[in-house]
Amino acid sequence: MAQAAHTLNPSKPLGHGHSVKRHTGLMDWITTVDHKKIAILYLIAGGLFFGIGGFEAILIRIQLIKPMNSFLDAQTFNELITMHGTTMIFLGVMPVIFALMNAVIPLQIGARDVAFPFLNALGFWTFLFGGILLNLSWVMGGAPDAGWTAYTPLSTSTYSTTHGVDFYTIGLQIAGLGTLIGGINFLATIITMRAPGMSFMRMPMFAWTTFITSAIILFAFPAITVGLVLLTFDRIIGANFFEVGAGGNPILWQHIFWIFGHPEVYILILPAFGIISEVIPTFARKRLFGYSSMVFATILIAFLGFMVWAHHMFTTGLGPVANALFSVSTMLIAVPTGIKIFNWLLTMWGGQVRFTTPNLFAVGFIPTFTMGGVTGVMLASAPADFQFHDTYFVVAHFHYVIVGGLVLGLFAGLHYWWPKMFGRMLSEKLGKWTFWTFILGFHLTFFVQHFLGLMGMQRRVFTYLPNQHFDVLNLVSTIGAFLMGVGMIIFLTNIFLTSRKPADAAADPWEDGRTLEWSIPSPPPEYNFKQTPLVRGIDAFWKEKTAGHTEMTPAEPVGSIHMPSATMLPFLMSVGIFIAGLGFMFSRDEFKSDFVGFMFNNYLVTAIGLLITFGSMLMRSLFDDQGWHIEPEELEGEQI
């Protein structure tokens, strides 16, 4: 939209768009539509949930430190494993991914914001309120306890009698709405807002993986939403989608869940691939090896990702034909993934590799993720999976992929882009400590779990008998988990100490920045680019630097910049959905107070929530928001 306004009226601002209400403090954060601030919001919220999920993991590991431990009771343990998985996937790592996408993508493609800044804010707030709702379950009668996969019938109201699973279904629907909105937004942004000259095949790899990830979100999230709606109906208003006695089918849930759940794995890992593809070339001072095959591999992985869901269900009993087909299709994913691994290695070949903290994480990612990848191929073989399935071998595998892959990638990305986001360099010394403690702790925790699984320890057990050769390996695993915790604490210390230093990071603090974000100040001004840059090739900024330029060639004269207005509406809409969800969840409960009972049982609370949401939508539709402009004089005054 910003650019459309420009082409219409390049020098003169629109007359009525001037007045702008500037908020400060908390109100600024609640009303912001700036992608850079939303990135920070995502990072804080995601970091908070990641911390909660990590704490849950530590509790789980303490319980498993020795056989027949009684640190936690069985019910609490099941709640912890459910919430650990759900929180980490939906509320921990995904928001941090979105934080990096928001912070980086508009800058990388030379845009002033995302395509729909309002939706961007809405996406964040719905995610946050969904996440809060889910975590409220701890203090409102018990957390969900049926595993993050919530297999029916265990998750139906017959066998899970608290409101736990309701918090799961409704919280995830609300949070999922935010993810879907975010995905659509990035699709539109990348399709429409690339700077002049930036063709698709000149996009940085992180922009590519964000694009493909968003496409996967667009197709995968509706599936889980439908599943969650059906389960909500079963639980709250007595429908029978998964009720065997009434003709329902619990296996249906497994299909719906994994048709979402497997692509979700690629939603998580592809952005990490993108980050690694940015960090490694920067610190090898070499362009990405085999760029076009990287793009091709990304698309192929996304496509195959939708064809393999039933490999999570080999032991469900789908029959030999399905098992054989899904075995082979799963193995095929190894091919494009292998292409990526070798391309990264060959990027470093002949380069000048510098081991900064981000690059340590990126280089550490390659062997670690490869280990997760090869166990993935082993799991793909259905007859072998009959043994692996639902054991600690699987736990080890997916932690190698998600922690050893995605989380290492996120650490690489956070250390790499931290100066761009906050204008401050994280301490390299503490960063390296983070890396070594975290990766050592990680391998200590999860490598031994492969063997636990093979020796007969099934997953999701709250305790185990002695004399099964499990004791030592579990002890090692718990020690490793604590070491990972130490790594996280060092990282937080690093953030804290860095925040107290002056914000003096250079525009290109790593000195070898290749992409557009390094051509503008750290942190970038509100409008990102004073003049939209002209892109003349892949690695646009590097290309200009090697041509002897210090900055990008502008694609337009300095002119007034159209900015979207800050607004409270996305926040209000999310509050409304939150209230509606909570109201619906408790609509069949009995309450001591007549008034409260009246409000809930007649769906009045739900109605009030929906009224807030729809009222806000109406406001948004009826009152035109023209935005506001930053004038050339202001731009010059800031001496950029």
Add this chain to the structure above:
Amino acid sequence: MTGKIQKSTNSEKRGRLMMKTWQAVKRLLPMTAIFGLILAGCGREDLSVLRPQGPAAESSLGLMKLSIAIMVVVLLIVFSIAAYVIIRFRRKPGQQEIPKQVEGNFKLEVLWTVIPLILVVVLAVPTVKAVFAAGNDHANDKNAIKVKVTGHQFWWEFEYTDYGVKTAQDLVIPKGKDIAFELTTADVLHSFWVPSLSGKIDTNPAGTINRFSFSAPNEGVYRGKCAELCGPSHGLMEFKVKSVSEDAFEQWIASMKSPVAVLPEDPELAKTFKNQCLKCHAIGDQGLAVGPNLTGIGSREAIAGILLNDDTGVDGAPIEENLKTWLHDPQSVKPGNLMPNPKDLGLSDAEIDGIAAYLANYTLD
């Protein structure tokens, strides 16, 4: 280096070689230690996937070995290239010239697309073969023993459909014979897993009933587990598979059909037992089949699947003690299980101990 060695005397040479060997040993020590740990840690014979005791588990392990072999090769290649690159292409101090910007290499990229494809085919062919082999469930095999497995929260019921015998927790099978299973659940999903004999399969509700089969060529007791989250005591939902000789199996079936002792000798205790316990449990031809069948419980390997009977006290406790532990407070042993606390049913401590003693001595011939 070689020049230096040539100049030195023989003894020096030997000394240096020994030093070298020692250094190499020192370097290899952690690795040897790890391998030692792994080899020693293959797990229990009656539990570990790595020590298969039957053809089904062997077939799975065979595929695992093949895939591990392929994957170790892949890992070695990736690790060596990574190590080489990391060491060889470090940025040296003062290095300023820009490295050559390589776009890609068509031949190399084709190479690392084709080789993985070949590796995938190498693994896919035996996988598909084994998948279809595993599909042979022996359901129509006259020589196979048919067993209907029903998962309950949190115990296992085994019904020998051809013999009309029902039991719980201990699955007794004749060695060497194919056992044709039909698996279902009475409540939530469970997964039936005897790692040393075979892979697992889920117990689904009616409409999606699973069938599969395995056999145990050797006599022995194997540990089985539930492998699908099924509630609080999922981790405690264990069972045993007892592989016995064919004669012993026939004898076991016969004594299950007409058990010797039926009720406690003490008439008062017998009355309590009948009025309370047999409302859910069955013993011989008496009682109901809501809870686990108790016929010949004194001969079983464990109480409630998890309290192992071991008179030596190494792996568990004597059976009578286990029964007392269980009967005095079932929830503390298996949280979330459906058995009412006998004390809530009005049984006194003495009665509970009496029933424990009776059950402990209620063995089959």
